[in-house]
Amino acid sequence: ETGVTQSPTHLIKTRGQQVTLRCSSQSGHNTVSWYQQALGQGPQFIFQYYREEENGRGNFPPRFSGLQFPNYSSELNVNALELDDSALYLCASSLGGAPYEQYFGPGTRLTVT
Amino acid sequence: AQSVAQPEDQVNVAEGNPLTVKCTYSVSGNPYLFWYVQYPNRGLQFLLKYITGDNLVKGSYGFEAEFNKSQTSFHLKKPSALVSDSALYFCAVRAPYSGAGSYQLTFGKGTKLSVIP
Numbered sequence: 001e002t003g004v005t006q007s008p009t010h011l012i013k014t015r016g017q018q019v020t021l022r023c024s025s026q027s028g029h030n031t032v033s034w035y036q037q038a039l040g041q042g043p044q045f046i047f048q049y050y051r052e053e054e055n056g057r058g059n060f061p062p063r064f065s066g067l068q069f070p071n072y073s074s075e076l077n078v079n080a081l082e083l084d085d086s087a088l089y090l091c092a093s094s095l096g097g098a099p100y101e102q103y104f105g106p107g108t109r110l111t112v113t
Numbered sequence: 114a115q116s117v118a119q120p121e122d123q124v125n126v127a128e129g130n131p132l133t134v135k136c137t138y139s140v141s142g143n144p145y146l147f148w149y150v151q152y153p154n155r156g157l158q159f160l161l162k163y164i165t166g167d168n169l170v171k172g173s174y175g176f177e178a179e180f181n182k183s184q185t186s187f188h189l190k191k192p193s194a195l196v197s198d199s200a201l202y203f204c205a206v207r208a209p210y211s212g213a214g215s216y217q218l219t220f221g222k223g224t225k226l227s228v229i230p
Contacts, residue, residue, distance in 0.1 A: 056216065
């Protein structure tokens, strides 16, 4: 069974640029959630995708957007990067529905300069 | 809105002693509660969950947690701490399904556990 993978591991971008982060869900999982973890904080929910549709969104502006593909992998796109976007971005997959736990990938460390 | 509080930023315990990491929550309806552990520069690793049933749940690596509905708490415990347990621990809550977005996890700020040899 393959776990959740994310790419790239690290990324450095300049303020105003755009970035795409990628996530492959655990085998058999149909739901992907994205979280932002700032230094010294707990993860904050960005949004969730279920069957290729956004299924809930946290308190993040529209410049944070995403996609889910038929194989349940997902992308997180951030436009017009700001310094405060510097964080660890975590992807989590689950079976959706019911009280299933979410399984997290190792994260992508984004630094905006 | 749902929320989680972890009142201790850091917990220090001697190796071999019992440990407790505290968590209280606020959510509408019956909660789904989770504990995750994070090692440096790593993602979150699932430890255990409470959904319903027995208030004492057992999880990975000898950890357990006690759900207390009246005190809205879900404290993480281990009878005998190991140096390798040193890490960052997060408590999370999820509300029962009530529409789009209700599957989201709300996390506490985390508690750094240091086990001293």
